Amino acid sequence: MTRLMLVLAAVAVIGAGAAAIAGCGSGGQATAAGSTATGQSSMPMPSSMPMPAAGTSAASKAPATLELHRSVVHVKIVNFAFEPSHLIVSPGTRVVWTNEDSDPHTVTADSAGFSSQALDTGSSYTLVAKRSGSFPYHCTIHPFMHGTLVVQG
Numbered sequence: 232m233t234r235l236m237l238v239l240a241a242v243a244v245i246g247a248g249a250a251a252i253a254g255c256g257s258g259g260q261a262t263a264a265g266s267t268a269t270g271q272s273s274m275p276m277p278s279s280m281p282m283p284a285a286g287t288s289a290a291s292k293a294p295a296t297l298e299l300h301r302s303v304v305h306v307k308i309v310n311f312a313f314e315p316s317h318l319i320v321s322p323g324t325r326v327v328w329t330n331e332d333s334d335p336h337t338v339t340a341d342s343a344g345f346s347s348q349a350l351d352t353g354s355s356y357t358l359v360a361k362r363s364g365s366f367p368y369h370c371t372i373h374p375f376m377h378g379t380l381v382v383q384g
């Protein structure tokens with residue numbers, strides 16, 4: 232069953248007379264920062280510089296998936312990856328990771344904070360987002376598996 236996921240391609244242009252910005256669709260990171268003080272509304276691009284090809288795709292940052300003001304948000308663990316790997320939720324949201332792999336995985340904060348037990352296939356781990364902040368996490372069994380939970384608000 233498909234779920235709607237708001238993948239924000241850049242926290243777009245609220246305020247500021249930004250009508251002049253032509254979409255340069257390089258796709259984006261949503262900043263988890265709380266919006267107030269970013270002074271500049273437009274950054275002039277030096278036109279003499281060659282644009283970096285939009286597909287230099289060893290992208291270190293996965294695009295953020297914004298799921299604000301929801302009671303429950305699900306993260307799949309599938310093919311040795313968290314999906315979505317970079318998730319932004321509001322305080323109070325219940326985040327549920329479910330392992331869909333046949334290998335066990337954990338959901339473990341990089342710094343202390345939370346950790347699941349090894350999740351077998353079909354098992355879930357639930358966390359209620361309380362503190363605001365950015366919480367990188369990984370799987371202790373497969374340390375190359377990384378995700379980030381951002382609690383924004």
Ligand SMILES: [Cu+2]
Pocket residue numbers: 311335336337370371372373376
């Ligand atoms: Cu794992």
